[in-house]
Amino acid sequence: MLNDKVAIITGAAAGIGEATALFFAELGAKVVVLDRDGVGARHVAARIGDAAMAVEADMRDRTRLAAAVEATLERFSRIDILINNAGVYPRMPFLELTEEQWSDMQDVNLAGTFRMSQLVAAHMVKQKTGKIVNISSVTFFLGARLLSHYVAAKGGVIGLTRVMAKELGDYNIHVNCITPGAVQTASEKFFVTEEQSREFLTMQSLRRRLQPVDIARVCAFLAGPLSDGMTGQTVNVDGGWALY
Ligand SMILES: NC(=O)c1ccc[n+]([C@@H]2O[C@H](COP(=O)([O-])OP(=O)(O)OC[C@H]3O[C@@H](n4cnc5c(N)ncnc54)[C@H](O)[C@@H]3O)[C@@H](O)[C@H]2O)c1
Known part of the structure; x- marks a missing residue:
């Protein structure tokens, strides 16, 4: 379904990003595994083989992201797909949140999406797709x-998606968004107890925990031709938790 498409996936050394990189490669895509964790990114790229390239870059560093875009173009000549997945979610009570913690969150999760999208869209505009x-x-x-x-920050990502869809639609660039529910990633065990894991199930309609590949599959739908009529949309993939 993604044969020979070139995809940059951010935060692809672990979790949802890793699953998306592996799934996209299965579907025939060439994959750029971008992450601040260079070792992890190289490990995922090595599992894929020649169709993948690892890039170490932090979403807060525009210069490194620009270099990642250039390296992608040098290696694969084009960029068809960008998955803005990198994100962090450290917990902190609202009353104790510092300016620094607030700013860092916006910098990674919201401004990182803006930065990478702007850099990649500059090339997509020329490709007209x-x-x-x-x-x-x-x-x-x-x-x-x-x-x-x-x-x-995640609300900001939905707002950014809508305005990018409006402006970039002129160039046949589709911009959509996914809102995952509680996904059972490998890193989850560091902050979710077994009891909390069972509680997630009582919130959902479906009686199984969501896996990273569940999100990867919807990424593939939104990155491939089956969603050509969609832009500016937010697709909820949460096992039937929030029913809007
Ligand atoms: N896991 C869930 O239940 C869940 C639910 C809703 C949304 N999400 C979102 O899905 C995305 C992926 O989450 P996950 O659970 O797979 O996380 P994860 O922690 O398993 O993986 C995140 C990856 O992003 C990378 N990363 C973090 N900060 C970075 C930065 N500044 N620059 C570059 N790379 C960076 C990490 O190194 C890691 O490889 C995030 O945006 C998260 O907010 C996750």
């Missing part, structure tokens, strides 16, 4: 304790 998928979170709809800085 492209698909951008932004990863937000169902917490924007539900609210979530201890995540005021995160939920605000």
